Amino acid sequence: MATPAARSLRVAVLGAGSWGTALAAAASRRHAAVLWARDPAQAAAMAATRENARYLPGIALPQALEFSGDLDAALLHLRHADADRLIVLGVPVAGLTALCGELSRRLPALGLEDTPIVWTCKGFEADTARLPHEIMRQALPGATGGALSGPSFAREVARGLPVALTVASASAALRETTTRAFHGGALRVYASADLVGVEVGGALKNVIAVACGICDGLALGTNARAALITRGLAEMTRLGVALGAQAETFAGLTGLGDLVLTATGELSRNRKVGLEIGAGRKLADILASGITAEGVRCARAALERARAARVELPITEAVCAVLFEGVAPMTAVSALLARDARYESGNAPG
Structure with missing residues (x-):
């Protein structure tokens, strides 16, 4: 009996800072990936030059990587009948509450409310002392979530230099999907169920x-x-x-x-x-x-x-x-x- 072909994976990275851009570039080398920038002019410039001149000047971005300055359009990139999907939040802790609020309204309207979400920010929220998973739990209570963290400078990752990261979540499915999205070549991904430990570190x-x-x-x-x-x-x-x-x-x-x-x-x-x-x-x-x-x-x-x-x-x-x-x-x-x-x-x- 023939082994069924693995489903494809579509990735939307939300936040076009240095780390979001580096991860979107890494994902696009193996999967269909889009990078959303809040500033449409920045998205257009990246699409035209294949470079994030604001945050990663001098580093060429893969031709396969797509860009969008429209959040709905970036999320619609995930809608494909035969593909798994993953949302990566590449914003700092200070921007997480606002972005999660936008997703809480948009994901159900687009039929994407069951999409797993992984975040990359590190820190306690300044005003509330909440960790990222606590912000997520309140803003998106039904979402499957996890953190992608580890010793990593974005510029080195964008250049394709070796790096090892950890994805932490109570969900084995999210850990597996995140590993599929990024593990390969010079980028290794390890899994952990200790979300609190990874975030506090x-x-x-x-x-x-x-x-x-x-x-x-x-x-x-x-x-x-x-x-x-x-x-x-x-x-x-x-x-x-x-x-x-x-x-x-x-x-x-x-x-x-x-x-x-x-x-x-x-x-x-x-x-x-x-x-x-x-x-x-x-x-x-x-x-x-x-x-x-x-x-x-x-x-x-x-x-x-x-x-x-x-x-x-x-x-x-x-x-x-x-x-x-x-x-x-x-x-x-x-x-x-x-x-x-x-x-x-x-x-x-x-």
């Missing part, structure tokens, strides 16, 4: 990366940076477990892997903000220069969530003091160093 690593940048800006040495990364990982794990995550998740790609990349990589915007602060610049001036960093946006929300869960996050607290309370970077460092000695694991030996 993706959120807090940005805050710890700001701390590491401050450390390097102050020229405190590589020993100090290693200590911050290690103790930062402990903070991520403590908060994640308190919110229902599995501790082992933080030893993986979306915990330690993403933390090391963001805290040390030259392309890291969070590290860049920390470096500038360590060198004496004011946060308002740094942000006014055009640098955006999720660690700055979500640091206070992360601390708020930790306090509600009765979890200590001393590095995150120090970052918030420097960013928002006018505390001098060296004063914050001195406060961390002055903390009482303790067992590394948090538990005294019996």
Whole structure:
């Protein structure tokens, strides 16, 4: 008996920033993919030049990739009788609530309400301290969703350099569909059922990366940076477990892997903000220069969530003091160093 042919897959990536563009390019090499840009002029320019000059200048985009400045048209790309489908939300946490609201109205009207949705944003929502899956659950309560995360700079992915990501969801079908969409060539996708752990790791690593940048800006040495990364990982794990995550998740790609990349990589915007602060610049001036960093946006929300869960996050607290309370970077460092000695694991030996 002949084996039935595998169904094709159609992918709509919503959000034409650097990461959304890189993922849309990757998907288009194997599947029918469309990239939606909120600005129709940007979509038209990308279609004409095969380049996202705003976010990924100098990188050629595949000829197979389609572009749209019309959200309904981008979603209608998914409607095909013999194809599976996937929506990828490539917007930051700050834009997730609004986009989910639009989808809650449009998907049922287009007959696409059962389409699985995966998001790529990392962080706590600034005003509500919600994680992305909590935003999704409220805005699209019936949707099958998951997070695609991991140590990844968009420019390297767009250039086709090797990268490993994790898709996290309670739905095995969503994990399989997302893996089909992106796994292949230089891009590997691993699966996880620990959505909370993957999201907490993706959120807090940005805050710890700001701390590491401050450390390097102050020229405190590589020993100090290693200590911050290690103790930062402990903070991520403590908060994640308190919110229902599995501790082992933080030893993986979306915990330690993403933390090391963001805290040390030259392309890291969070590290860049920390470096500038360590060198004496004011946060308002740094942000006014055009640098955006999720660690700055979500640091206070992360601390708020930790306090509600009765979890200590001393590095995150120090970052918030420097960013928002006018505390001098060296004063914050001195406060961390002055903390009482303790067992590394948090538990005294019996």
